[in-house]
Amino acid sequence: MDALVTTEWLAGELHAPDLRTLDATWFLPADGRNAAAEFEAGHIPGAAFFDISAISDRTSPLPTMLPTAEQFAAQVGALGVGDGDRIVLYDDSPHHTAARAWWMFRSFGIAASLLDGGLAKWQAEGRALEQGPVRAVPRTLTARFDATGVRTIGQVKAILASHAEQLVDARSTSRFNGSDPEPRPGVVPGHIPGSANIPQGEFFNPDGTWKHLATLRALFEAEGIEVERPVVTTCGSGITAAVPAFALHLLGHPAALYDGSWTEWGADPATPKATGAA
Template sequence: MEALVTPQWLADALGASDLKILDATWFLPDTGRNARAEFEAAHIPGAAFFDINAIADASSPLPTMLPDAEQFARQLGALGVATGDRIILYDNAPHHTATRAWWMLRAFGIDAALLDGGFARWVREGRPVETGPATPAAAIVAVEPNPLRIRSLDQVRANLTAHAEQLVDARSPARFTGEEKETRPGLASGHIPGAANIPYSAFFNADGTWKHPASLRQLFEDEGVEVERPVIATCGSGISAAVIVFALHLLGHPAALYDGSWVEWGAHPDTPKATGAA
């Protein structure tokens, strides 16, 4: 299965016993939108709701952090996903949050694909939708944590000296430079020193589909990022950084994600912060 599938591919596959469709829509808290309510109002037939807020480490003071393997396997199994299933992820969110769910699955050794263009394209093409909550039959899914997919604060800080990996920040230019002040209390403005800035929105066409691989490569090269060298993706809270990881996956190069991202780095009193352009 390719990393990106079209609505036609998914429509042809609907009803297959090994096909699991997960809606990973997520919104920032201040948007006033409710992802679960929107799922229940309309979703792709047979889909279950992958709740990024709930499938997270509740013991962490940081938002939406990756849970441990036991919790992830239990919650993914509750969505009806079994070992060996073909998993298709989609969303209807401006931050393209299905990439976060994709990265979470990859962090636990599970392959999945994204619906190119997401729910908006599915609806635009006149495809069928369902309403109401999903009630999947629970299944058992095996997970295998892959630490190569994740970076911690200490690892990112050590990299500032080692320079073994390139840092790429998916936030807007205004947040990256510090021109736009952070609203979270106690959070500094700016970026991790040495990071390049490629806003997550740059990876998509106007209709929400992914850009051609040649264009994706050019985005990295224009910012001095060598796609053949290791990359750590970062953002505000580890959500949109997954767009960078998936873009590099489309180019055949695995990347890591700094899960704490700026909400952790920017709040830590001992981490260096930079402002201005990269």
């Protein structure tokens, strides 16, 4: 199955017995929206709600960190997702959070696809929605952690010395350059020195679909990123960092993601920090 599927394709496959559709909508507190409530108000028929906040490391002081393989398998299996299923992820968030769910599945060795245009495109085309909670039949899901796509704070510190990997920050320009305050207390403004800045919204067309591959490549190249060389993506808390990671996946160049991102880096007094343009 392609990494990016169309609404037309999903409509034709929606009732296939091996297809599992998950709504991975997530919002920042400042958005003032409730993803779970919006899911119950209207979702793609047969979809289950993939709660990014709940499917996270409960032992970490950092938000939405990757959980253990055992926790991921149990929680996602409870949504009715099992071994061998074809998985389609979508969202209705300005942060394009289905990409984060995609990266999580990938980190546990499970292939998944994104719905191009998400719920907004599905609705714009007049396609059916379903209301209310979903009671899934739990299934067995095998998850094995693959560390190759994950970076820790220690590894990112090493990158600053070795320059072995390029850093791409998906936050807004104003947060990247430090002119806007950070939304989380104790986190100073700025960015990791040497990072390029490509705000996550730049990867999408006005209708929420992904831009053409040539345009995606040009976005990276315009910021001095060589897509053939290793890339590590970052953001505020590891959510929108999955957007450039998915874009690189579409271009055939897998990237890693710094899960702690600026929430961890910006709160650590020992880490170097930069402000201003890249």
